[in-house]
Amino acid sequence: MVDRPAISKGEMEVARALWQIAPATVREVFEALPASRAMDFTTVQTYLRRLETKGHATSKLKGRVRVYSARTKERTVIRDTVNDLVQRLFDGDTMPLVRHLIEDRGIDETGLAELRDLIERLDQEGKK
Amino acid sequence: MVDRPAISKGEMEVARALWQIAPATVREVFEALPASRAMDFTTVQTYLRRLETKGHATSKLKGRVRVYSARTKERTVIRDTVNDLVQRLFDGDTMPLVRHLIEDRGIDETGLAELRDLIERLDQEGKK
DNA sequence: GCATTTCACGTACATGTGTACGTTCATGAT
DNA sequence: ATCATGAACGTACACATGTACGTGAAATGC
Incomplete structure (x- = not known):
């Protein structure tokens, strides 16, 4: 459980691309980046x-x-990042974050259905 | 809706103290910081x-x-920070974050109850 | 076989961030 | 009046971050 320096915002975009396609070359990662996120090859x-x-x-x-x-x-990395936040x-x-997400950001019908299931599952476990 | 530079991690701790007690002097903010978070007066x-x-x-x-x-x-600030994340x-x-929070971080019985209420409320609104 | 493309790699550089010191000045205590 | 306290303010400084350029070598197009 070595604890490595946190990943910065810029690094995170590259890391995500890498997770999706690794092992991969720089160019492949570069090309796997969302088009919305242009950055130089050498930056990658x-x-x-x-x-x-x-x-x-x-x-x-x-x-x-x-x-x-x-x-x-x-x-x-997600766990660590979220924990930090x-x-x-x-x-x-x-809970405050869960509440914020649901109330402020809103979730659609599908999300709601999933949430209901999630809760039901947790309820079952709780009862056991 | 001027859009200001984001608040960094260190600044955030001070900002949170400020939100709680503002208007406040530097010393007051300094003293309002959680004891766990020691930092120099001049740093504040x-x-x-x-x-x-x-x-x-x-x-x-x-x-x-x-x-x-x-x-x-x-x-x-919370909205912006969470949106960014x-x-x-x-x-x-x-949803992936909501799921992560509930499944990976876990919520207690009280949280669960609140969640059920939250969902029910949303269900009502959805039906309208 | 020469020009072009493509890498790796070193380097750069402005700005952000965490953290604090030193100087100067006012104020309250002696 | 003198001195210790405590503030403001300027300054500092190392390391992080976002972003990329330049150089030299290999591979590929023609």
């Missing part, structure tokens, strides 16, 4: 390098190109 | 100065001391 290169420095990725030269892989799981914004309390 | 001063520079606070000299007030509402981590999709 820098972010990948930094992710590796921070211990969130590894790479290996395959012939002439460097191939990157993720070293931390997306789930873990909840801590800093809500003193570590989960 | 710097953060308040930066919050003002960024447009999130205002201040006025009252005699010899400077009194700070919040200029952006906590709710707004949801965007960056979940492509702007709310």
Whole structure:
């Protein structure tokens, strides 16, 4: 459970692309970025390098190109990031954020249905 | 709806204290910080100065001391911060985060009850 | 086989961030 | 009147971050 430096916003976009397609070359990651998020090829290169420095990725030269892989799981990073947010914004309390999401951001009918299921499941477990 | 530079992590801790007790002097904010979060008096001063520079606070000299007030509402900052997170981590999709919070972080019985109410309310509105 | 494309890699550079020190001035205590 | 306290304010400084350029080498197009 080595605890690596947090991933910055810019790095995060690259990391997400990497998680989706790893192992992948810089170019592949570059191309996997959402079109809405234009950044220079070399910027992607820098972010990948930094992710590796921070211990969130590894790479290996395959012939002439460097191939990157993720070293931390997306789930873990999400957990840490969310934990941090909840801590800093809500003193570590989960419900205020849940409430905010549901009330302020709103969820659609499908989401509502899923939520009902989720709760029912938790209810069952609670009763056991 | 001027859009001000985002509040950094360190600034956020000071901003939260400020929201709670504003208008307040640097020392008051300093003292309102959670004990767990020790930082130098002048560090608080710097953060308040930066919050003002960024447009999130205002201040006025009252005699010899400077009194700070919040200029952006906590709710707004929370909204923006969460929006940003949801965007960056979940492509702007709310449900994955809700799911993560409920499943991965877990909520207690009280939270569950509140959730049931929340959903019921939304159901009513949906039916209308 | 020469020009063009494409990488890796080193380097850069402005701005942001966390954290605080030093100086100066006013104020309240002695 | 003198001195310790406490503020404001300017300044600092290392490290993080966003973003990319330049150079040199390999591969590919013609």
